[in-house]
Amino acid sequence: MSVTATSTSTATLALTDQDKLTLRTAAYGAVSLMAAADAAGSPHKAAKHGSIALATAIGPIGHVLAERSRIGNLGGKSTAELADRVLPALTATMSLLAEQAPAEADNFRGTVITAITAAARTHKGEAAPGIAEMIRKITAALDAA
Template identity: 75%
Template sequence: MAISLSDQDKNTLRTAAYGAVSLLAAADAAGSPHKVATHGSIALASATGPIGHVLAERSRIENLDGKSVAGLADRVLPALTAAMDLLRKQDPAEAENFRGTVGIALDAGVRARKGEPGPVLTEMRRKITEALAAA
């Protein structure tokens, strides 16, 4: 099944995916946030299928420069849920592709840092995972 996405839908998907990586990096402020963001973003850019095409588009993603982790979470967590809801309605397999893609990006980000993830990073990963499952 082919999916049909408006420009707003594509923006929601990019905000959700790249926002999740940004949120994870922001939660690792005491560790290696740049490594988390870089490796997570590289993983997103490596996505395939319709989701890969959307994530590869070179358009600016608005409002991912929150002044706090809480502000960023207020934007990203609902976008993750909205993205999953949007994709499930059109193509459940593509929704699972999106969930897997974001999960791999988070794994790549966590593995890029030195040492085991601390409780703050682990908790943020849990919140992101819950947002993906909430739809």
């Protein structure tokens, strides 16, 4: 199934259902990792702010993120288990998008960065070391493609 871009973008993405699931797992999983990193603070606020930021995505990426299908693999017994699924999904999504439509790869990266930044801003002042480290790991996964 392909996602056709709207008005300002001319890119067309030919994403399979599995590609879309990987993209949603990557984006929403990044927000889940931020909430897990904020376990001592406000993980629910982090998840809420990050998810709201993802909902503002536009273009083909926004359409995929807005789909209402269940993302079933964002649980786990530990943050490490979640990271084992999410970080590779971030890299795989960036690789796929870079091949098909580099502008959409930039759109996806920007959307995820906006979401994790929003999730990190649930506290006043500087981010806690665990949160800062999770941002670094997510960014590294995005840039590994």
